[in-house]
Amino acid sequence: MEAVEINAGEFYLRQLRADDRIDDRVALVAGGLFPDLATAGAHIAERTKEWHTEESCSWAVCDQLTGTAVGEVALTSTGELTCWTTPDLRGKGIATHATAAVLRFGFGFLDLPLITARPPDGPARRVAEKCGFTAEGPLGVWTRLR
Template sequence: MEPVEINAGEYYLRAFRNDDRVNDVPALVETYADEETRRYMHRLTMEDVTAAELFIVLMNNGWPKDYRWSWAVCDAVTADVAAGIVLHSIDRKFGSAEVTCWAHPAHRGKGVVPTALNAVLGWAFGAADMHRIVYKHSVSNLASQRVAEKCGFTLEGRLRDESIVDDQRVDELLWSRLATDPYPEQLR
């Protein structure tokens, strides 16, 4: 599949880029240099330009092979990268995937991720014929919990010692949303 672009009102979702016209590398390096991002997204590090360039290549390689779909969430006016959303562990046969998302530090708390994620879920359940999307986060990540709630995910359980935060093993919460679930009426 080719990368899909999604219009989410004040945000425009497109493939991550690093070319002569658009360079997402600085925004990725800034995001992953942020202490809060590193705290919860420790499985992926982007400490320098080379790592961010590799990340973009990896994200874009997922599209044609149909195992990862990813979007840079950009401000529709400034084109600044405000967030990122990745559907991974895609199983087309069963219509399932897991979502990972993050916000650039300058754009946190503005509703970017819930707005963009709801647009991605609409596409995934509609055009991509997915049935179940899973969302996991550390129990202490209250911002991620709010995203799950705003996007109509249902809490399914707790995964014990699933992750490490602040050098300590911590539980993660497991949420899911089905294509048959009602669309969230409003983002709070």
């Protein structure tokens, strides 16, 4: 599948990039997920491959005015959602905004009947709750039906 951009108002979601025009590796390192630019670049290459093999859709969450990546959101073909934002912007509703947009894409365009998430901490659980997910069992899985 070709990568799809999502206009989500204050933020827009686009494919992660590391090229001569846009370099999202800096945001990935700033997010604390990758120790260096090379590892972040490998992640971007993997995410690009996943779009083409239809294993996962993933987006850089970008500020609408500057185009700067401030996080990432991904949805696998089996309906598992992940989302994060850079530490300096956490608590501002960005993850909730991005998650809600991807839920609409997953339920609408991909026609998924169920989307799951595994929020790792309290703030992530609050995002899941705001987006309509409910906790399911002791394994930390949260679900959202259409």
